[in-house]
Every structure is written in structure tokens, then in C-alpha cells.
Amino acid sequence: MFDIKEELKKLPDSPGCYLHKDEFGQIIYVGKAVSLRNRVRQYFQSPKNQTPKTREMVKHIAEFEYITAGSEMEALILECNLIKRYRPKYNIVLRDDKSYPYIKVTLKEDYPRVLKTRRVVNDGSRYFGPYADAGSVNVITDLLSSVYCLKRCNAQSFPAGFTPCLNYHIKKCRGICRGDVDRASYMESVNKAMDFLAGRDNALKRELREKMEQASEEMRFEDAAQLRDYLEAIESLSEKQRVVLQHPEDLDIVMIISGLAGAHALLFTVREGKLSGRESFFLGDTAGESDEYLTSEFIKRYYPDALTVPKEILVRDMPADRELIEGWLSGLRGSSVVLAVPARGEKRALMDVVRKDAQMMLKDIDERAQRQIERDEALRRQMKEAFGEELGGRLRRVESYDISHIQGVDSVGAMVVFEDGRPLKKAYRRFKIRTIEGNDDTASLTEVLFRRFKKAKDGDPGFSELPDLVLMDGGAGQVNAAKDVLFALGMDVPVAGMVKDDKHRTRALLFEGAETELKGRQELFAYCGRLQEEVHRFAIEYHRSLRGKSVRRSVLDSIPGIGEKRKMSLLNTFGSVDAIKSASLEDLAAAPGMNVRAAEQVFEYFTKGGASASDQQ
Numbered sequence: 001m002f003d004i005k006e007e008l009k010k011l012p013d014s015p016g017c018y019l020h021k022d023e024f025g026q027i028i029y030v031g032k033a034v035s036l037r038n039r040v041r042q043y044f045q046s047p048k049n050q051t052p053k054t055r056e057m058v059k060h061i062a063e064f065e066y067i068t069a070g071s072e073m074e075a076l077i078l079e080c081n082l083i084k085r086y087r088p089k090y091n092i093v094l095r096d097d098k099s100y101p102y103i104k105v106t107l108k109e110d111y112p113r114v115l116k117t118r119r120v121v122n123d124g125s126r127y128f129g130p131y132a133d134a135g136s137v138n139v140i141t142d143l144l145s146s147v148y149c150l151k152r153c154n155a156q157s158f159p160a161g162f163t164p165c166l167n168y169h170i171k172k173c174r175g176i177c178r179g180d181v182d183r184a185s186y187m188e189s190v191n192k193a194m195d196f197l198a199g200r201d202n203a204l205k206r207e208l209r210e211k212m213e214q215a216s217e218e219m220r221f222e223d224a225a226q227l228r229d230y231l232e233a234i235e236s237l238s239e240k241q242r243v244v245l246q247h248p249e250d251l252d253i254v255m256i257i258s259g260l261a262g263a264h265a266l267l268f269t270v271r272e273g274k275l276s277g278r279e280s281f282f283l284g285d286t287a288g289e290s291d292e293y294l295t296s297e298f299i300k301r302y303y304p305d306a307l308t309v310p311k312e313i314l315v316r317d318m319p320a321d322r323e324l325i326e327g328w329l330s331g332l333r334g335s336s337v338v339l340a341v342p343a344r345g346e347k348r349a350l351m352d353v354v355r356k357d358a359q360m361m362l363k364d365i366d367e368r369a370q371r372q373i374e375r376d377e378a379l380r381r382q383m384k385e386a387f388g389e390e391l392g393g394r395l396r397r398v399e400s401y402d403i404s405h406i407q408g409v410d411s412v413g414a415m416v417v418f419e420d421g422r423p424l425k426k427a428y429r430r431f432k433i434r435t436i437e438g439n440d441d442t443a444s445l446t447e448v449l450f451r452r453f454k455k456a457k458d459g460d461p462g463f464s465e466l467p468d469l470v471l472m473d474g475g476a477g478q479v480n481a482a483k484d485v486l487f488a489l490g491m492d493v494p495v496a497g498m499v500k501d502d503k504h505r506t507r508a509l510l511f512e513g514a515e516t517e518l519k520g521r522q523e524l525f526a527y528c529g530r531l532q533e534e535v536h537r538f539a540i541e542y543h544r545s546l547r548g549k550s551v552r553r554s555v556l557d558s559i560p561g562i563g564e565k566r567k568m569s570l571l572n573t574f575g576s577v578d579a580i581k582s583a584s585l586e587d588l589a590a591a592p593g594m595n596v597r598a599a600e601q602v603f604e605y606f607t608k609g610g611a612s613a614s615d616q617q
Helices: 004-009 036-042 052-059 072-086 134-147 184-195 201-215 222-238 291-302 321-333 345-387 389-394 439-455 476-488 522-552 564-574 577-582 585-590 596-607
Strands: 016-021 027-033 063-068 102-105 114-117 126-128 252-258 262-271 274-282 312-315 338-339 398-407 409-419 429-430 468-474 495-500 506-511 513-517
Touching: 004 063, 016 036, 016 072, 027 036, 036 063, 063 072, 072 291, 072 321, 072 345, 102 134, 114 134, 126 184, 134 184, 134 222, 184 201, 201 222, 252 345, 262 291, 262 345, 274 345, 274 506, 291 321, 312 345, 321 338, 345 389, 345 506, 345 522, 389 468, 398 439, 398 522, 409 522, 429 439, 429 522, 439 468, 439 476, 468 476, 476 495, 506 522, 564 577, 585 596
Parallel strands: 252 312, 312 338, 398 468, 468 495
Antiparallel strands: 016 027, 016 063, 102 114, 102 126, 252 262, 262 274, 398 409, 409 429, 495 506, 506 513
């Protein structure tokens, strides 16, 4: 048994990080301290000076750990790494399960591509971003690939006789696969694309105008029209960029705004003296926290993953730990970084411009938040009508389940969770059906429910939080099956069902033997529809992924001696499994990576009936 009072006495008077844990051993908060002894003890003293968020967190602290560090700077670096690793509930975590897109230039490839990605890895590629608007990323990547006629496929080797794809024939690719593209010329285009991504778009616009005028003079009007469209797209992407500094300077601006929806951190980027971007990051529950503290927390969460750390960051609210942050950022950049609150001159004027943008954005956020508040209030009122005043008034976490299969094959179950009316994707769970054969959805649901709630009863932290309501995607049959499982496990969780009409739309909710019609209860109807669609989607995606894996390994992966590389070589060489089946032993052996023994294995597999007629690639 962890004795907090006794463990507090053992804390060292040295820098380090502390990790608060709940009763299930989950890390719920990570912090750093100059003195672990003094800082951790503060949590267990009088709560009157604590923020509401801190008071709520302390209620759930069952134990803590600590890691000592050699200095406050080491503690800061360790804190950033631990928060990134554990994503604790009570820390400020910027992305809130949302992964922002980046633009990736695959420089390690002989002929690099420009593509969208949501993962930044140390693979030698160059990354730009993150971007809040995924739609703009799609436009930019397609624009650059088209303008510079860049490679679009991910193939890295092209056997003799490889047939170019459609992109080559419609002049959207130079035909790298044909082997006659000059790499130096290609890399010149790639460098121009990277200049554009770095904010230097004048060269591209000038080049496009020259090409457009030339095409027009040569009466190639279709080409001129396409170039005009590219120019308009670039102007559209750049229209929000405006010159704000006389000198071509790079810097960032960080500003905190708070309103009905909580606190947001705004990040404005200035590149070559132009205000070139604005990103918004929701900071979660920050009630009672100062803007200075939130500015510090945002900087510490954002810049470890940022691709660029500018030499100057302007802030409206200077963090108390300014010197520590500047030293840490300088280490990330490799040269000096300064935080500043401009008092005069063009940078002060820039802050005024940014502040006006922030005020307009806050007004828009608050208007949307007010509409959401009104919808939430209507949903709570309609839930009370459907489930009674007591249960309907406290419904926060709702779980729903679904089964997906094709005629009983590869059956899977899915569990989705809505919390406060919204999907909580990190709580979703999926199940392979183990005990049920054939097409029996009710029996499959019974298995899924039993496994889910048995895990909760056994203390599995991944299933520990119980729902306020289980909402089954069906009527009395599914409701009774769920109740039987819960009764058998000795658990008291309310269960309701979504009753369908002839068109399989939810028309009513079944609870405690009574139906509540959804007609006239628009918010509750919409909520049930979202939940139903989400659980269907999640179940079908899982089933497709399993079925896809099964299909992909049904033929070539079954042949001894044929691994992933040889499989891909055969498919690239022959184009399809049917062509591989028809190939001669000599042709199989001549494929890259193959030898006589491997070719014999493939040839014998197909000629002696190793693959059934139903097998597919």
C-alpha cells in the first residue's frame, strides 16, 4: 500500500520530474521541479490556492514516482519526453488525439516525391508543417507535383519492360520508370518545390507567368489555361500572406485566447517578413491558469515536434521561466533563440495586427461554442425525457457495440465510446470473435460484451472506466442479451436499445421496457445517428482490414521460399497473380531476386494445384 505521507518525506531536494498516478497505476500528470521535495508537497497542502483543474487532479492521485535530474534544464527536457510518451490526462496536450498533417519531401529516394503525411520520422526526408488545414495540404502537394511534373508512385525499382502508369501518359509524371530522366534536372525542380514550401513563392509565380505567356504566344491555349489555373491556386493559397516587416525576417508569434470554448494557443508564422500562416491549438481544460503559464506550456509542447525553431518568438504574455525556455529552445535550434514582448516599432505594430486577428477568431470560436452549448442543452433535456430525470441528467459516457462479417466469416466486434456527446476515439476497442461460428450477431455481441465487462471487473486499466449507459444498436433482443451478461457478472449498468424502422433508421429508444419516439427530438435523433454510424464504420473498417490481410496472404505468401521481397518482385515483373500462374519456369527464374529453386517452388505450387481457384491476390 502506497503511503503518500511517508513517501513525501523521502523526496529529495533536487531537480527532477514527478509522475502522479491514479488507483489503476495510470500516469495522470507529469511535472518538473527545481526541488522535488517542495513542489510535490504543494499538491497535498491546502487546496485554496490551487486551480480547479489541480484540485480535481489531486482527488485522483493514489501514488507518485519521481526521476531526479542534474539540472532544471535536464528536468524540462525529461518532462517534455515523458508527456509525449504518456499523454497524461491532466497535462496540456496540444493535439487532443488529432494528428496534424505535414508535407514530406522524400529526399532519400533517387527521385524524391512531395506528399502528405501525419508522421514525422528520422528517415532523411525534409518535412514542412504542421498544417491545421488538411485540404490546403492536398492542394499544395497536387499543385507542386503537377507544376514540376514530379514522381507520384512509391515504386523504387522498375524491371525491364515496366509499363508507365496513367500519370505519364497524361503528362503528370516524367516517366521515371522509363529510365531516361535526368536526375540533376529533376532535383532542380524538387529544390524549387522546397523553396515554395519554405515560403519563397515569388520564383514559382514568375516561372509560371513566363511559361503561360510563352504558351499563349505559341497558341497552346490549353497549356496556357492550365498554367493560369496553377497561378490562381498559388495566389489563393498566398492571399492571406501580407508583408508585415520591412526586412525578410523569420519569426513566430504565440498568443493565448480564452473564451466560451476554453483556451486556445494561436501560432502566427512570419517568413521572409510576410505573415504566412496561423494555426490554432486547443489547450483543453485550463480554468484558473494564467496566460503566462499557458504560453510557457504551449511552447514546451509545440516546439519539440516543430520542424523549424526561429531565432525569435514574440509573445504577448512572457512566461515566468523565460530564461529556462530560451536556453532549451536554443538547444533545439542549435543557435540562440530569444523570447520577446515588443514595446515599439514595427514588431509592436505586428503584434497589434495579430491581436486584431486573434479577437476576430475568438469571436468566431465563441459563436460556434454558443451554438454547441445550445445543442448540448437540448440533448440533455431530451435524454432526460428518454431515460428519466436521474439517469438522463448524468449521462456522460455512452458505449455502443456492433458486429461485422461476411456470411459469418472473419466476424469481429467493435466498441465505440461517446463522452459528453462526442466520440472518444482513444477509448474505442475491437474484438475478434472467438467462440461463435457462422452468422449469429446476438451471440457474437454476447461474447464481446462479456469480454469487455469481464476485463473491467478484473481491473484491466484499458477497460476500467464503466459507461453510464450501454446503447445497443438494436431492439429487445440485443438489450436482453446485454442485460444477461451484466447480470451474470454482477454489474449494474443501464442498457437501452435503438429501435429501427423499415428503412433501418433509428425511430425510437427502448429503455426499461418502454419506447421513446425520436420524432420531434432532433438532437437526440442526431446523436443516435452519429453513434450508430460511428460504430458501424469502426466495425466495418476492422473487418475489412482483417479480410484484406487474409486475402493478401492467400496465394503467394503460402508458397515456401517466397517472402515479401520476392512476392513484390514477381508482382512488379508479371503484373498479376494470373500472369505469374501462366509464366514459364525460365521466366519465373529470370525475375529480379528469384533463383531456380524459388522459381520451381512457384511453378510447382500453381501447376500441381497448390492454389485453389478461389484464391486471389
